[in-house]
Amino acid sequence: MAYDLEEQEKLDALRAWWDRYGTLCAVLVFIVVASIAGWRGWQWYEGHQAGQAMSYFEALESATAQEGDDAVARIKAASSTLRSDFSGSGYTSRGVLVAAQALQARKDLDGAREQLEWLTKNGTDPALVSLGKLRLAGILLEQKQYDQALAQLNDAPAAFAGLYADRKGDILMAQGKPAEAKAAWEIAIKELGTDPLAQIVQLKIDALGGA
Structure with a gap:
């Protein structure tokens, strides 16, 4: 009898606890399960997006190896899709660089x-x-948009200081400013150090003679 009474008290206590906390526990369990499902769903979505972006990147690369107007159209279409649908993907910035190089070559x-x-404007890397910016400055130099080209080379990051200074010298030389070009190239040589490109920059300075 005592055993039955003890069991009944336990059941009553359990019912009381459930009446008080049961709904909260159910909600917490739901939140945990939903969070896990949501995380796994997000991982699947991210993987799916990465796979899709890679496919467009590979299509773009394939198009660059082809010739003709159709190839140019495919390059632009693949790049456009990467930029509009997968702007945050690591494949997109690289694809844009590949597309730009291919179009410039054509x-x-x-x-x-x-x-x-x-x-x-939109790259994340x-x-x-x-x-x-370095390559854009080169394009603008070819188009004789000198001021816009120079604007791309402001605030050069340390890793690109030598390359930016070299490109700046090219632009200044195209503007008919040999003294300023020489000064920029001298900075480039200093920043490039032992890089073989420094020897090419030195040839540009040597070609100026006494300028």
């Missing part, structure tokens, strides 16, 4: 410029953005 400077302008 003398489509406006197309290459448009790619690089997007990268400099600082190193690729810096590279994009």
Whole structure:
């Protein structure tokens, strides 16, 4: 009898506890399960997005190895999709650089410029953005947009200081400012150190003679 009474008291205590905390426990369990499901769902989505972005990147690379107007159209289409649908993917900035280089090689400077302008404004990888600015300055130099080209080279990151100074010298020389170009190239040589490119920059200075 005592045993039955003890069991009944335990059951009553359990019912009382459940009446007080049961709903809260159910909610907490639901939140935990939903969080796990949501995390796994997000991981699947991220993986799916990465796979899709990689496919467009590979299609873009494949198009760059082809010739003709159709290849140019495919390059631009693949890059456009990467930028619009996968702007946060690591494949996108790299794809834009590949597209810009391919378009520049085909003398489509406006197309290459448009790619690089997007990268400099929207890229998420600082190193690729810096590279994009350097290449954009080169495109603008070809288009004789000297002031805009120089504007890309402001606040050079340390890793690109030598390359930026070299490009700045090229632009200043194109503007008919040999003394300023020489000063920029001298900075480039100092920043490049033992890089073989420093020897090429030195040849530019030597070609100036007594300027």
